[in-house]
Amino acid sequence: MNGNYADMESILDIEKWQLIQDKLAKVTGTAIITVDYKGVPVTKHSECSEFCKNIRSEPKTNAICQKCDARGGIEAVRLNQNYIYRCHCNIIDAAIPIIVDDKYFGCVMVGQILLKENGQSEYIEKIYMDSIEYLPNQNEMLYLYSKLPHMTLTQIKEILDLIEYIVKYIVEESILKNKLLQENQDMKKQLKAVLKDDYSNIKLDNHNTDKNLSNVSNEMKDILKPAIKYINENFHEKITLDDLANICFITPGYFSKLFYRETGEKFSDYLTRIRIGNAKKLLKTTDKTIQEISMEVGFNDAGYFTRRFKAFEGITPGNYRRILKNQSNKYKIIK
Structure with missing residues (x-):
């Protein structure tokens, strides 16, 4: 220590x-x-x-x-x-x-x-x-x-x-917490410099610039790994931006910016996509009601679930299930 x-x-x-x-x-x-x-x-x-x-x-x-x-x-x-x-x-x-x-x-x-x-x-x-x-x-x-x-x-x-x-x-x-906080502060300073394209605080060898920048990007992805893992394993639970930021030991604002930079989408959209992907599996393999499925994948309201499903898939959950059952060629279903 x-x-x-x-x-x-x-x-x-x-x-x-x-x-x-x-x-x-x-x-x-x-x-x-x-x-x-x-x-x-x-x-x-x-x-x-x-x-x-x-x-x-x-x-x-x-x-x-x-x-x-x-x-x-x-x-x-x-x-x-x-x-x-x-x-x-x-x-x-x-x-x-x-x-x-x-x-x-x-x-x-x-x-x-x-x-x-x-x-x-x-x-x-x-x-x-x-x-x-x-x-x-x-x-x-x-x-x-x-x-x-x-x-x-x-x-x-x-x-x-x-x-x-x-x-x-x-x-x-207490000592471990202080150590983690200090490491987190040091990492945030480094990553903040990268996000602002300000490399004055990072020593780069002219012959290895691309390699070093790649390492920094990988380091940022590593920071997000605990959050991605948590979302994939707990999508059915209530998940907030603060929860994920705490898991990664960074501030909510910084987490939001870093997540979008690395994944190309907002954390809320990523979470919804994971939930809808699991809902599609249940629609295909079970006879559970739309209400039951919406609750099982993390939507507390079936109406909201239906609207989000349609926004992502172009059709409602009910229509998606009917098309699957009828084996219709009218739509191409992507599993």
Whole structure:
């Protein structure tokens, strides 16, 4: 995944990730927040516990919380894997590093969990050893502390693996999309120059001009191949110009111009011709009604189907079928 990515926003749609993060926090029973490589939050805290809200509301203890988060992120990057640790309040937290092409972008911080004692002896580091000597409303805080979710270490690791897989998938899809968009932009610039007969941006060898122009034309045809294939396989469905442009990763306006240049007809006429060709087969080989055939090949209205059929074939679908059945020589039927 090579590319120049400046910050978290260039590899992760923060607005969409916030929605996913909120859902993950709710279903896993954890608190989640995403920070950049400096430790600065890029999302809002999802499902932050009342205990931690109170702790972070005090400047002194909030500063300690931030130090714990920073240290957790550093350890995750150093180990290049999820890092589970105990904060200064002996609460279980974890850092999931976001690393692309060996570059660290930030972390997804997950936690605010109490470890359920189940005989597991795996050591979990307490990364900030200072104790909190005083808490306001200590009885209330002890109660809120007891209400934190209790999980086994195995459960915590499963949750971290789930979130890690989701983050990696989203980041990889985002990078792939950005790459395709960039390639599409580069291709559009080249093709736009050709369509305008402006070759200033294309280096042509004087001895190979015809060959190079032929390659460009073939490249334009290749761009349209997914659309042609889609039309031929899905002619019976509703197909729009926007659908086909998206399939080819170009704008609708550019698709329309390129399609006409390469095929000699509008996309809508090409689609109609394919539909009518299939309708002729059904008229010849089945006893289905005109209404049934029109629906089967993609026309929702039999009247419109009849008008388009006559415009292309010179006769109505009914007359076409009758001529075939009567084996009349009055018309030459082209199959």
